Amino acid sequence: MKIYNKLLSHFGIQYWWPAETKYEVVIGAIITQNISWKNVEKALNNLKNEDLIDEKRILKINTEKLKELIKPAGFYNIKAERLKNITKYIVDNYKTTDELAKTEKDTNILRNELLNIKGVGKETADSILLYALDRKIFVVDAYTRRIFSRYGIINKDMDYDEIRLIFEDNIIPSLNIYKEYHALIVELGKNYCKKKNPLCNTCPLNLYCRKLFNKFY
DNA sequence: CTCCGGTAAT
DNA sequence: ATTACTGGAG
Numbered sequence: 001m002k003i004y005n006k007l008l009s010h011f012g013i014q015y016w017w018p019a020e021t022k023y024e025v026v027i028g029a030i031i032t033q034n035i036s037w038k039n040v041e042k043a044l045n046n047l048k049n050e051d052l053i054d055e056k057r058i059l060k061i062n063t064e065k066l067k068e069l070i071k072p073a074g075f076y077n078i079k080a081e082r083l084k085n086i087t088k089y090i091v092d093n094y095k096t097t098d099e100l101a102k103t104e105k106d107t108n109i110l111r112n113e114l115l116n117i118k119g120v121g122k123e124t125a126d127s128i129l130l131y132a133l134d135r136k137i138f139v140v141d142a143y144t145r146r147i148f149s150r151y152g153i154i155n156k157d158m159d160y161d162e163i164r165l166i167f168e169d170n171i172i173p174s175l176n177i178y179k180e181y182h183a184l185i186v187e188l189g190k191n192y193c194k195k196k197n198p199l200c201n202t203c204p205l206n207l208y209c210r211k212l213f214n215k216f217y
Numbered sequence: 218c219t220c221c222g223g224t225a226a227t
Numbered sequence: 228a229t230t231a232c233t234g235g236a237g
Binding site: 082121189 | 230231232233234235
């Protein structure tokens with residue numbers, strides 16, 4: 001929580017996830033996989049121009065056309081398939097993402113349903129659970145691993161869920177804090193705790209970060 | 218461990 | 228010209 005507060009006062013509230021509808025969160029979660037958000041925005045704009053932020057229309061459009069529209073996001077062949085897969089799951093089982101969000105099902109049940117979809121791994125599932133379905137699940141991504149292993153709190157090669165539980169066991173279980181914390185981690189990862197040449201001198205977390213005292217991190 | 222892949226920053 | 232990017236599957 002100390003780190004969260006430090007990041008919050010440095011970056012301010014992030015208001016994540018940036019999307020107008022729940023289904024747009026789902027689309028963004030798929031096409032942002034291992035891609036910078038800049039590229040995702042282009043793909044999302046292409047879809048919006050065709051009025052395709054809609055479950056039924058995405059299912060209806062032919063896959064080749066969909067590939068062209070999301071091409072700026074990279075990995076477009078597999079992502080088009082993945083987007084079809086998760087959309088089919090939503091429509092077949094809940095009709096819409098808004099209806100999916102209303103289900104009474106336990107979060108772990110829902111998580112397993114998402115993980116059974118080809119193209120949805122833990123981070124994508126958790127992003128959807130947290131930001132589209134308002135479930136209290138902490139999202140772990142590459143930035144989280146990098147920042148907190150450098151800092152000295154986790155081990156770089158820990159299991160995904162092990163890291164997730166470390167966060168869930170140690171921060172206030174508030175939906176908004178979960179949402180903002182992950183957003184703040186991304187912000188720090190992009191702007192300071194970069195893979196190469198991290199800006200440790202001006203980093204808001206540099207006071208207790210072990211990276212400054214150990215060149216092997 | 219390798220592939221998927223266009224885009225913007227370095 | 229090279230690298231990194233809000234991963235996941237085979």
